[in-house]
Every structure is written in C-alpha cells, then in structure tokens.
Amino acid sequence: MRADEHSGTGPxxxxxxxxxxxxxxxxxxxxxxxxxxxxxxxxxxxxxxxSRIVQAAVxxxxxxxxxxxxxxxxxxxxxxxxAVFVGLILGIVLGWxxxxxxxxxxxxxxxxxxxxxxxxxxxxxxxxxGIASKVAVVFLGAVFPILVSTMAGVRAVDNDLVxxxxxxxxxxxxxxxxxxxPSSVPFIIAGLQLGVGRGLVxxxxxxxxxxxxxxxxxxxxxxxxxxxxxxxxxxxxxxGTGVLLSALLDRLQARFDRWRPSPR
Amino acid sequence: xxxxxxxxxxxxxxxxxxxxxLAIRDLSFGVAARSFVTIVxxxxxxxxxxxxxxxxxxxxxxxxxxxxxRSLRRPGQDRAMVFQSPAxxxxxxxxxxxxxxxxxxxxxxxxxxxxxxxxxxxVGLAGFEESYPTELSEGMRQRxxxxxxxxxxxxxxxxxxxxxxxxxxxxxxxQLELQSIWARTQSMALFxxxxxxxxxxxxxxxxxxSGRPARVKEIIQVALPRPRSMDMKRSAEFNQLEExxxxxxxxxxxxxxxxxxxxxxxxxxxxxxxxx
Numbered sequence: 001m002r003a004d005e006h007s008g009t010g011p012x013x014x015x016x017x018x019x020x021x022x023x024x025x026x027x028x029x030x031x032x033x034x035x036x037x038x039x040x041x042x043x044x045x046x047x048x049x050x051s052r053i054v055q056a057a058v059x060x061x062x063x064x065x066x067x068x069x070x071x072x073x074x075x076x077x078x079x080x081x082x083a084v085f086v087g088l089i090l091g092i093v094l095g096w097x098x099x100x101x102x103x104x105x106x107x108x109x110x111x112x113x114x115x116x117x118x119x120x121x122x123x124x125x126x127x128x129x130g131i132a133s134k135v136a137v138v139f140l141g142a143v144f145p146i147l148v149s150t151m152a153g154v155r156a157v158d159n160d161l162v163x164x165x166x167x168x169x170x171x172x173x174x175x176x177x178x179x180x181x182p183s184s185v186p187f188i189i190a191g192l193q194l195g196v197g198r199g200l201v202x203x204x205x206x207x208x209x210x211x212x213x214x215x216x217x218x219x220x221x222x223x224x225x226x227x228x229x230x231x232x233x234x235x236x237x238x239x240g241t242g243v244l245l246s247a248l249l250d251r252l253q254a255r256f257d258r259w260r261p262s263p264r
Numbered sequence: 265x266x267x268x269x270x271x272x273x274x275x276x277x278x279x280x281x282x283x284x285x286l287a288i289r290d291l292s293f294g295v296a297a298r299s300f301v302t303i304v305x306x307x308x309x310x311x312x313x314x315x316x317x318x319x320x321x322x323x324x325x326x327x328x329x330x331x332x333x334r335s336l337r338r339p340g341q342d343r344a345m346v347f348q349s350p351a352x353x354x355x356x357x358x359x360x361x362x363x364x365x366x367x368x369x370x371x372x373x374x375x376x377x378x379x380x381x382x383x384x385x386x387v388g389l390a391g392f393e394e395s396y397p398t399e400l401s402e403g404m405r406q407r408x409x410x411x412x413x414x415x416x417x418x419x420x421x422x423x424x425x426x427x428x429x430x431x432x433x434x435x436x437x438x439q440l441e442l443q444s445i446w447a448r449t450q451s452m453a454l455f456x457x458x459x460x461x462x463x464x465x466x467x468x469x470x471x472x473x474s475g476r477p478a479r480v481k482e483i484i485q486v487a488l489p490r491p492r493s494m495d496m497k498r499s500a501e502f503n504q505l506e507e508x509x510x511x512x513x514x515x516x517x518x519x520x521x522x523x524x525x526x527x528x529x530x531x532x533x534x535x536x537x538x539x540x
Binding site for chain 1: 345
C-alpha cells in the first residue's frame with residue numbers, strides 16, 4: 001500500500017522521469033547504432049550510421065533535397081486537401097441521409113477494402129508519372145478512412161439526445177448542428193489520423209513505381225545504387241512527417257476533448 | 265381543465281418486427297391549472313408513451329390533446345420534458361446545457377443565459393455552471409436535466425421517471441426538492457413513476473392506468489397538505505392511499521397475466537422503437 005501511495009503522489013515527477021528515460025533511450029539507440037557501424041560489426045553500406053546520415057543530409061540539402069521535398073509535399077498536400085473535403089462532405093451527407101448511405105454502403109465498403117496500392121499502376125496509366133498521379137493516389141488512400149469514419153460519427157448520435165432536442169422543438173438543421181456534428185468530431189479526427197497514414201504510404205509507393213522526383217523517388221534511386229545514407233535520410237524525413245502530423249491531430253483532438261474526464 | 269386529454273389512442277410500429285402495437289386506447293383525463301399530477305400503472309402499460317404523446321413526440325392515432333384550448337400535435341414551447349436518463353450534451357457545460365432548450369426555441373442569447381443562470385440556482389447547482397456533465401454525480405445531472413426544462417418556463421412540465429436511476433436517499437431528497445421548486449413556478453406537472461409512494465408524496469392527484477392498451481383506471485385525489493414532508497409517509501391517510509393504489513395496480517398486473525409479462529418489458533414499452 002505504501003508504495004502505491006508514493007507513486008500516487010508524484011504524477012509530475014513520474015512525467016519528468018519518463019521524459020529523461022525516453023531521451024536516454026534515444027541516445028543509447030543512436031550510440032549503439034553509431035558504434036556498430038564505426039567498429040565495423042555491420043558494414044555501413046547496409047545500416048549506415050547516425051553521423052553518416054547527418055553528413056548525407058547536409059550534402060543533400062545542397063543537391064536538390066528541397067526539390068524532392070517540395071514535390072512530395074505538394075503531392076501530399078493536394079491529395080490530402082481533396083480527400084478531406086470530399087471525405088467530410090460525402091461522409092456527412094451519407095451519414096445524415098441514412099437511406100442514401102445504405103444504398104452506397106456496399107460500394108464504399110468494397111472500395112475501402114480494396115488495397116489501393118493495387119490501383120497505382122492503373123492510376124499511373126491514366127495520369128502519367130507526374131504530380132497528378134501521386135495526388136490521385138494520396139486522395140484515394142486517404143479519402144475512404146475519412147469518409148467512413150465521418151459517416152459512422154454522424155450516425156452515432158445518441159438517440160436520447162435527439163429525442164430531448166426534438167421535445168424542445170428542434171428542427172432537422174438544429175439536430176444536425178448541435179448534436180450530429182459535435183458528436184462526430186472524435187470519429188472525424190480518428191479518420192484523419194488513418195487518412196494521413198494512408199496518404200503518406202500512397203506518396204511513397206507511387207513514387208517508387210514511377211516518378212521523376214520526390215522523397216520516395218529519392219529513396220528508391222539511392223537504395224538501388226547502394227547509397228544507404230541517402231536512403232535513411234528519406235526514411236527519417238517520412239517518419240518525422242508522420243509523427244508531426246499525428247501529434248498535430250492529437251492536439252486537435254485534445255482541444256475538442258476538454259469535457260472528457262482525464263483517464264487517470 | 266387546463267390540460268385535456270380526450271379519447272387518446274396511440275399506436276406505433278415496432279421497428280424490428282414491423283408489427284403495429286396499440287399502446288393507449290381511448291384514454292381521457294384532465295389536469296387543472298397549477299396542479300401536480302402523477303401517473304402510475306403496471307410496467308409496460310404505456311405511461312412513457314402517454315407522456316411522449318403529450319410532448320408531441322408521438323402523433324396520436326385518434327383523439328385530441330388540448331392545452332389551454334390549443335390542440336397539441338407537435339412539440340411546443342408550452343411544454344418541456346425531463347427525461348429518465350439525464351440526456352445531457354457531454355461536450356457542453358452545465359450552463360450551456362441548461363441553455364440548450366431555450367437555444368433550440370430560438371430565444372435571445374442574453375435572455376437564455378440569464379434564465380439558465382436563474383434556474384441553475386433554483387435547482388441548487390450554483391457554482392457548477394462551468395462544470396461538464398461527466399464531472400457531476402447522477403443526482404446533479406438530473407438537476408441539470410430538470411433545470412433545462414424549467415428554464416424554458418413551460419406551462420406544462422412532463423417528467424418521465426426522472427428519479428428512477430437515483431439511489432433511494434438521493435431520490436427522497438430530490439422528491440422533496442422538486443416539490444419546493446415546482447411550488448415556485450406557475451407550471452402544471454405530469455409525473456410518470458413506478459414508485460407508488462413517490463406518486464402520492466408528489467401528486468395532487470394520482471392517475472392509475474390500466475394494463476396495455478392503457479386507459480385511465482381510476483384517479484385518486486391526494487388531500488395531504490403541502491408542503492409534504494417525509495413524516496407524512498407514515499400517516500394513516502398516506503398508508504390507506506398507498507394500499508388503495510397498490511390494489512388497483514395489482515388488479516391490472518393480474519389482468520395482464522401476472523408478472524410473467526414483465527420479461528417482455530423491453531419489448532413491450534418499445535420506447536426505443538417509438539421514435540420512428
């Protein structure tokens with residue numbers, strides 16, 4: 001019991017300790033990686049090393065990394081923006097008009113279940129190897145999770161709340177604005193989280209298959225020519241982007257979740 | 265009579281089976297201005313359905329409901345309902361929840377806030393205006409539910425077993441509290457309950473309904489002086505009333521085939537299915 005009481009008194013110090021341990025883990029990981037490469041246990045051509053990656057990044061920064069970043073970033077941004085618009089609007093419409101939703105449900109479920117990667121060759125055939133095909137791939141990857149979650153969210157309105165609103169004479173519009181929309185926010189954000197992940201995968205895979213520029217293109221060219229340092233730079237950029245976007249969405253979620261009791 | 269229910273018949277289609285169910289048949293009763301009427305009856309007899317029909321949430325198949333000479337068909341600002349589940353918007357604070365009914369009725373924002381604050385104080389929740397429902401106890405949430413209805417200052421307050429989910433101490437306290445809050449309003453109240461003592465303690469009249477399809481079996485006058493107190497529950501008069509009402513309800517339960525039907529209650533009241 002005493003131990004429990006003790007750990008219960010210090011959530012702040014716990015959080016501090018966790019932060020130091022996390023930092024420590026990263027340092028240890030990088031240290032081991034660097035040593036393994038430096039000591040020649042595994043040849044750097046396979047695993048590179050933190051110092052080589054930094055050097056490669058600096059070198060790449062002067063050699064067209066920005067162009068690759070801009071191309072991939074643009075593809076992702078266009079595709080995601082389109083996916084968010086279409087996913088939210090369609091999701092809301094299909095969630096709200098339940099019978100319409102029921103009609104198109106099998107269609108959406110089918111598309112959602114199809115691995116979008118399988119469509120990439122076809123999309124490249126249609127849109128060419130430039131930006132347009134990547135935008136289409138990102139869009140297709142991201143739109144379904146967003147659409148399906150939004151739809152589920154709008155449908156998940158608490159019936160008791162609707163009855164209550166109706167008893168005060170609420171119109172359909174008021175039920176939608178005051179109940180359906182706010183209660184679907186967590187679903188929408190979860191859909192965005194999924195969609196962002198799918199979108200990132202889409203950019204990279206599409207660029208692997210056919211592209212003239214972009215981070216995915218850079219990764220595949222570098223790996224094919226045994227430049228693992230450059231490959232890792234690309235991978236780290238992608239990982240960082242994923243983490244960053246996910247953290248931003250968590251923030252957004254927290255903003256809308258102020259009313260939820262804290263889990264502790 | 266200020267509220268007049270005339271030959272009301274309500275049926276609804278069960279969503280799952282598609283079967284049409286007669287919940288209320290040729291039910292008539294009246295409520296005088298400023299009086300508090302409680303409704304009891306065997307489980308599943310259609311008490312909640314009656315309340316929903318008066319609220320305008322379920323259209324009657326036949327008959328009329330008159331309030332102050334107006335025929336009621338749809339929800340309106342003259343009525344407000346207090347639900348069995350608090351039915352609060354979890355993402356809204358207490359103040360925003362209490363304001364919700366007024367907002368839906370298109371009230372001016374400042375007026376709505378002022379009235380909400382007044383009624384939060386009335387139900388004893390001053391200081392909790394900025395709390396979220398998840399931070400409140402069940403009893404406090406029910407007060408918010410009550411305040412939301414009262415804030416619209418309805419002529420007729422409809423209460424659908426509002427204290428059913430509370431523990432017995434809180435329940436007793438809320439009963440007495442409701443009595444004193446209601447005494448300060450000009451409203452009529454229709455209060456559906458399963459608990460016969462609650463019906464007697466709160467009501468000027470107790471309407472005893474028959475088994476389904478519900479009609480009025482008998483209306484019992486409760487002549488106990490107001491304000492009512494806990495002690496009255498031990499008076500001879502109270503006990504006689506309680507016995508009389510138990511008898512009436514018991515007869516109906518037997519007529520419905522004893523307690524065996526209670527297993528069907530979830531099916532029978534069909535409240536969840538009634539909306540469509």
